[in-house]
Amino acid sequence: MPDFMNMALREAEQASARGEVPVGAVLVAAGNRVIAQVGNRVEEWRDPTAHAEMLAIREGAKATGLGRLTDCDLYVTLEPCAMCAAAISFARLRRVYYAAYDPKGGGVDHGARFFTQPTCHHAPEVVSGMEEHKAAQLLKEFFSARR
C-alpha cells in the first residue's frame, strides 16, 4: 500500500511553500485508488472554506460523480475542524486518518467532537497520531517563521 499519509504531508509542505497553513489531504477510494490529493488553499483563494479536507471531498465527489463516498478513506495531516468533520460525515467517508492533534481548532477529539453528537448521523472510523511528529513539526516551523 502506498504511504498515503506521507503523500498528504507532501501536500502540506507545498501548501506551506504557497504561504498557507501547512495541511494536506489525500482521499483514497476502493483498491487504493487516489481520487484527490490536495493542500489548503484558504489564503490563495481567499476562501475560508478551502480547507484541504473540504477540497478533497469536493474533488472526490466530482471524480466519482457520487455525493456519498462510502468506500473512501481520508488521510489528513491535522485533526479536522468541526466544518471538515461534518463534511466528512455528510460524505459518509469510511475512515479518517489524521496526524497532528489540534486542541485549539480540532472538531474530532476536541471542541465540538462532532462525531459524538446526536446530530451526527454517520461517524467514520478515526485513526489519529499517524506521523504526528512530522505534521506537527511542519506547523510549528510555519508559525514560528511568521511570529
Place this chain on the structure above:
Amino acid sequence: MPDFMNMALREAEQASARGEVPVGAVLVAAGNRVIAQVGNRVEEWRDPTAHAEMLAIREGAKATGLGRLTDCDLYVTLEPCAMCAAAISFARLRRVYYAAYDPKGGGVDHGARFFTQPTCHHAPEVVSGMEEHKAAQLLKEFFSARR
C-alpha cells in the same frame, strides 16, 4: 430595508423545485448590498458540502475578494449545521439570522453548538425564529411529498 429573509425563502422554494432540500441563504454586506443569494445544490452538484450557507460564503468571498466578511450578515432559512456554523465563524460574519430550528441536524442551538465551543474563535450574533413558520412549512411539504 429589503426583506432579506423572504429573499432567502424564495431561494429555498427554488431549491425545492430542483429536488433539493429547501434551504436558501442571502449574504448582505454593508449598506444592505446583497453579495450572494443562493440555494442548496447538494443533489444537483452531488456535493455534500454544497449547503446554501457554504455557497453564500464562497460567493461572498469571491465577490469581495476578502476571506473575512466582517461586515456581513447571513439570512438563512434553516438553522446552520456544524459545517456551516464553523464556516460562518471562519468567515467572521457579523450576524446570522435563521428561520427554522433544526433539532436533528443543527449546529448552532443543537448538537455541536459550535459558537459556544472553546475551539470557536469568532461567534456572530445569532437571531433565530424569523419567518420560522414559512421555512418549516416548506421543509415539511418537501419531505412529506417524498416519504
